Amino acid sequence: MVDVQSSRRQVPRALTIAGSDSGGGAGIQADLKTFQELGVFGMSAITAVTAQNTTGVQAVYPLSPEAVTEQIRSVGRDIRVDALKTGMLFSHEIIEAVAASLEEFKWTRVVVDPVMVAKGGSVLLQDAALSAFKRKLLPLVEVVTPNIPEAERLTGMTIRNASNKRDAAKQLIDLGIRYVVMKGGHETGEEAVDLLYDGYCFSEFSAKRIDTVHTHGTGCTFSAALTAGLAHGLSVELAVQQAKAFIQAAIEDGIQIGGGIGPTNHWAYRQQRTPGAWTAEQSLA
Ligand SMILES: Nc1ncnc2c1ncn2[C@@H]1O[C@H](COP(=O)(O)OP(=O)(O)OP(=O)(O)O)[C@@H](O)[C@H]1O
Numbered sequence: 318m319v320d321v322q323s324s325r326r327q328v329p330r331a332l333t334i335a336g337s338d339s340g341g342g343a344g345i346q347a348d349l350k351t352f353q354e355l356g357v358f359g360m361s362a363i364t365a366v367t368a369q370n371t372t373g374v375q376a377v378y379p380l381s382p383e384a385v386t387e388q389i390r391s392v393g394r395d396i397r398v399d400a401l402k403t404g405m406l407f408s409h410e411i412i413e414a415v416a417a418s419l420e421e422f423k424w425t426r427v428v429v430d431p432v433m434v435a436k437g438g439s440v441l442l443q444d445a446a447l448s449a450f451k452r453k454l455l456p457l458v459e460v461v462t463p464n465i466p467e468a469e470r471l472t473g474m475t476i477r478n479a480s481n482k483r484d485a486a487k488q489l490i491d492l493g494i495r496y497v498v499m500k501g502g503h504e505t506g507e508e509a510v511d512l513l514y515d516g517y518c519f520s521e522f523s524a525k526r527i528d529t530v531h532t533h534g535t536g537c538t539f540s541a542a543l544t545a546g547l548a549h550g551l552s553v554e555l556a557v558q559q560a561k562a563f564i565q566a567a568i569e570d571g572i573q574i575g576g577g578i579g580p581t582n583h584w585a586y587r588q589q590r591t592p593g594a595w596t597a598e599q600s601l602a
C-alpha cells in the first residue's frame with residue numbers, strides 16, 4: 318500500500334469562510350492571495366457569490382446554509398485547519414451554520430472580521446443577522462477585527478475618541494471573545510492606529526496613514542494576514558504586528574486596477590523583503 322503521508326512536507330493551513338468578490342480585491346480572493354503570500358496553504362468555504370468590481374457590488378447571491386456547511390465539512394474531515402477566518406456571512410441562517418461547524422470541529426484559532434457593509438454601501442450582513450452574529454458566533458472566536466462603524470453596531474455605542482474605543486473593546490470582550498482588534502482605517506489623523514485588547518491590556522499598532530482611496534478589501538486582507546500568522550503558530554500580538562506590516566505595504570505600493578475604489582497590492586509585502594524581485598513599477602516600464 319502506498320503511504321500517502323510519507324515524504325510530504327507539512328505546511329500551515331488556513332480556511333476562509335467568506336463571500337466571493339468577482340473583482341478580486343476583497344473576500345475569498347483577497348484572503349487566498351494573502352494566505353499564499355504568507356506561506357500558508359489556503360482553503361475556502363464560500364458563503365455568497367457577489368458580482369462586484371471596483372465601482373461597487375452589482376448583485377449578491379447567498380448560498381444555502383447546507384452548501385456552506387458541506388464545504389466546511391469537506392475541508393474539516395480531511396485536512397487539518399491551523400487557523401480560520403470568517404468574512405461576509407450575510408444571513409442569520411449562514412451564521413448559525415458556521416457556528417455549528419466551529420463547534421463540531423472544535424477549532425479555536427478563529428478570527429472573525431465582522432463584515433457588514435461594502436465600501437460602496439452594499440449590505441453584506443442583513444440587519445436581522447446581527448443578533449445571531451453576537452450570540453452564536455462571537456462567543457466562539459479568538460479574535461474579532463471590527464472597524465469603527467462595525468464596533469459601533471456591535472456595541473450600540475458611539476465611538477468618537479480613544480476612551481470610547483477602549484470602552485467598546487471592553488464590551489466586546491464581555492461577549493466571550495479573547496482578543497479585540499479595533500481598526501483605525503475609518504479615522505482621520507496622520508497615523509492609522511489599530512487597538513488590540515486582550516481583556517487586561519491595551520496595545521496600539523500604528524503606521525503612517527496613506528492618502529489614497531484605493532482601500533477595497535483592506536479589512537479582508539488584514540484579517541487574512543492575521544489568520545496566516547496564527548496558522549504559523551504566532552501569538553495574537555505578533556500576528557497583528559505582521560498583519561499591520563502586510564496591509565501597510567499592500568496599501569502603500571498601490572496598483573492600478575479598475576475605475577473606482579481599487580484593491581491593494583497583495584504581493585507588496587513579499588516584494589519589499591525580496592531584493593531584486595519584479596515590481597509593479599517595472600511592469601509598466
Ligand atoms: N489609508 C490607510 N493608510 C494606512 N493604513 C490603513 C489605511 N486604511 C486602512 N488602513 C489599515 O488597514 C487595515 C484595515 O482597516 P480598515 O479600517 O480599512 O478595515 P475595514 O474598514 O474593515 O476594511 P474593509 O472595508 O475593506 O472591510 C487596518 O490595519 C487599518 O489601520
Ligand SMILES: Cc1ncc(COP(=O)(O)O)c(N)n1
Pocket residue numbers: 335336337338343344345367369404405432434435436437441532533534535536537
Ligand atoms: C465578498 C466581500 N467581502 C468583503 C467585502 C468588504 O470589502 P470593502 O469594504 O473594501 O468593500 C466586500 N466588498 N466583498
